[in-house]
Amino acid sequence: MKQAVRNVVLVHGAFADGSGWEPVFNILKKEGYTVAIVQHPETSYAEDVKFTKAVIDRQPGPVVLVGHSYGGAVITEAGNHPKVAALVYIAAFGLDTGESCASIEQDVPPATTGIKATDDGYFYIDPAAFHADFAADLPEAQTAFMAASQVLISADSFTHKVTNPAWKSKPAWYMVATEDRSINPDQERMMAKRMNAQTIEVKSSHVAYMSHAKETAQLIIEAANSVHVNE
Numbered sequence: 001m002k003q004a005v006r007n008v009v010l011v012h013g014a015f016a017d018g019s020g021w022e023p024v025f026n027i028l029k030k031e032g033y034t035v036a037i038v039q040h041p042e043t044s045y046a047e048d049v050k051f052t053k054a055v056i057d058r059q060p061g062p063v064v065l066v067g068h069s070y071g072g073a074v075i076t077e078a079g080n081h082p083k084v085a086a087l088v089y090i091a092a093f094g095l096d097t098g099e100s101c102a103s104i105e106q107d108v109p110p111a112t113t114g115i116k117a118t119d120d121g122y123f124y125i126d127p128a129a130f131h132a133d134f135a136a137d138l139p140e141a142q143t144a145f146m147a148a149s150q151v152l153i154s155a156d157s158f159t160h161k162v163t164n165p166a167w168k169s170k171p172a173w174y175m176v177a178t179e180d181r182s183i184n185p186d187q188e189r190m191m192a193k194r195m196n197a198q199t200i201e202v203k204s205s206h207v208a209y210m211s212h213a214k215e216t217a218q219l220i221i222e223a224a225n226s227v228h229v230n231e
Helices: 018-030 045-057 070-078 101-107 127-134 140-148 155-159 185-194 213-226
Strands: 002-004 007-011 034-038 063-068 084-090 115-117 122-125 172-177 198-202 228-230
Touching: 002 213, 007 018, 007 045, 007 070, 018 034, 018 213, 034 045, 045 063, 045 070, 045 155, 063 070, 063 213, 070 084, 070 155, 084 213, 101 155, 101 185, 122 127, 122 155, 127 140, 172 185, 172 213, 185 198, 198 213
Parallel strands: 007 034, 007 063, 063 084, 084 172, 172 198
Antiparallel strands: 002 228, 115 122
């Protein structure tokens, strides 16, 4: 019997961890979904994909796989997992074959100038720029903590090239954040268009999954109800 998907796996982006998904998690749980959150380390692209696939493995059935920002690059490769029925991108990198987050941002640069490099091969957001460039529609007290607790992303994670984009064989949904300063909104629209994603736009900073949790959850539910699989 064909049924809608009831399992959701959430993948965070760069400079963050899975805790930012809590508002979306709570909405989806209330709607009866089984929700898992990947805590990938951002130490290398291969490691992040491995962590994501391991969480997908543990799900009881077919999955809607959701990625924010760099998490979009992760789900683009991890989404080839046979349990993944649909992909949802939240202001995320929907990369094509041979692209990396770094290479595509060179083509259409974002507004931010706050990303800095460490001496040991990682990137972080300058705390002075964090609120304006990453999460301008969240309270400043919240973004100050986010800046202080940010997870640094490795150069490898940011520059690794995708080899097999899952969106070429699986349906995709996309949320464009129109006020995004971390990924250019025009680039988000381009990525959504070329993957033929069902697309919505919200007036949001980069962290649309936090500032627009209801709309994010609704897009995930739409994806889950649109793909019917054998249970």
